[in-house]
Amino acid sequence: MNIDTICIVGVGLIGGSFAQALKHTGFKGTVVGVVRDKAKGVEATRLGIVDTATTDLKAAASTADVIMLAVPMLSMREQLELIAPVLQAHTIVTDAGSVKKPFEVDARACLPFLNRVVPGHPIAGKEKSGLEAVDPHLYETHRILLTPLKETDNDAIDVVRSLWEQVGGVVETLSAEHLDNALAATSHLPHVLAFAMVDTLASRQEIKEVFRYAAGGFRDFTRIASGETIMWRDICLTNKEPIVEAISEFEAHLATLKKAILDDDADTIGTVFRRAKDARDLHLGIKS
Amino acid sequence: MNIDTICIVGVGLIGGSFAQALKHTGFKGTVVGVVRDKAKGVEATRLGIVDTATTDLKAAASTADVIMLAVPMLSMREQLELIAPVLQAHTIVTDAGSVKKPFEVDARACLPFLNRVVPGHPIAGKEKSGLEAVDPHLYETHRILLTPLKETDNDAIDVVRSLWEQVGGVVETLSAEHLDNALAATSHLPHVLAFAMVDTLASRQEIKEVFRYAAGGFRDFTRIASGETIMWRDICLTNKEPIVEAISEFEAHLATLKKAILDDDADTIGTVFRRAKDARDLHLGIKS
Secondary structure, X not given: OOXXXXXXXXXXXXXXXXXXXXXXXXXXXXXXXXXXOHHHHHHHHHOOOOOEEEOOHHHHHHOOOEEEXXXXXXXXXXXXXXXXXXXXXXXXXXXXXXXXXXXXXXXXXXXXXXHHEEOEEEOOOOOOOOHHHOOOOOOOOOEEEEOOOOOOOHHHHHHHHHHHHHOOOEEEEOOHHHHHHHHHHHHHHHHHHHHHHHHHHHOOOOHHHHHXXXXXXXXXXXXXXXOOXXXXXXXXXXXXXXXXXXXXXXXXXXXXXXXXXHOOOHHHHHHHHHHHHHHHHHHHOOOO | OOOOEEEEEOOOHHHHHXXXXXXXXXXXXXXXXXXXXXXXXXXXXXXXXXXXXXXXXXXXXXOOOEEEEOOOHHHHHHHHHXXXXXXXXXXXXXXXXXXXXXXXXXXXXXXXOHHHEEOEEEOOOOOOOOHHHOOOOOOOOOEEEEOOOOOXXXXXXXXXXXXXXXXXXXXXXXXXXXXXXXXXXXXXXXXXXXXXXXXXXXXXXXXXXXXXXXOHHHXXXXXXXXXXXXXXXXXXXXXXXXXXXXXXXXXXXXXXXXXXXXXOOHHHHHHHHHHHHHHHHHHHOOOO
């Protein structure tokens, strides 16, 4: 299948980096950026992130071979509804949304050709957002997870896989439920905790001092609380059950630790800390 | 006051880095390392971290002008009891312990000359420990907090201040209660949360996968869970009330957020995330 035109909906960190990376790695066709705001499109073109830009999603979608939706989760449905009537039968619809099952549900509700739907999720990101954050190297050596539908054609999966491989990603496929559950633990829970902790400290009267005595560990720990808030709000709303379950598990572990501290129970504190340190050192390496 | 001999008790990350930094920045006297294990002393001397090393704390303390205790909190008392009978009247006793009020309590219980006691706490550290972690640049531009007793002589404070300034630290003084309370929020709470979260994930059956899908944010967020577990256990046991209070505050904020997620309350989630992001960006800067 020849890919002449790729339409990227949303040219922020995720979509813009994918677009620019395709161009930098020799994609010969046209990369069209779909933006809400005309000025942003002009700027994205000037920066060489996309070849052309438009605010007319329907027009862009009607001529695309591949459409990549890179918008916050709660904006997906609206975009899918807009493109549904104009899609060609061969056009592949993929996305970079953070939660996969809700995207699948939306796609099933809106799209005419489910065999061309390839949901995806790159494990990459930064706390910065917008055009300034675009980085054509963002995906190099990063894991890209695809969660095809049971109806999805193999050739559609292959096209999306090869585009991600072209920009340096390492592609795997798995089920949407599986991925949403894993990311609730490894990504969504830490973000919720970081936001909740910074909010806790920010509510203290001595807030300036709190940050004044913050060390490097605090910076690292709270970095993810500088993430894009709409994106993270939408993730919480769309991956609700796995996230709430992960929070509940965490609350139980924290309660155990708090009780051990209250009870001067050195053994329990030491055991929990050691188990956590060993798990992290084993799986992520002590230096990273 | 002439400082001919400085005795550093514990030549791990904190004490060893202080020792080596003094030597690198032109300290003309003798830096004596006190170690538990003879082989470690030989290695510390060979690496140029200290001038000489010994396992005999009493002998080393009896001839020192300044003694720096850099051991985990629950080992402080034992060291103070050992040095108390041999101290000269002019000898300054300082420390780099993570919690200041308990050190003051121990010092009051053990030491004969409270006017020479200068408790201290460097806001610096790494997740690595031991001789390999020693870094003579560790304290450069880092805040060093001293919490003198009401009895402490000004000249003793000045000596400790100038040693820390010599190795690049930025010294401030404040009360022990004040500091313990602030660090419970900015340092001890994040560590407890990171240990609890990694322990939560490590208890999941699919533990390997959990770490497999971990992104950069997860690495940053959990880095502090690779910290020295005995040190952190001792901090929890010695700064118990402020830490438990900080955990309780955090639990309330997390419960609010969890309820908002359960209730699909987009406004509350968005407000909390935005407030946290704004606080962090304002006080620490979005890039750091």
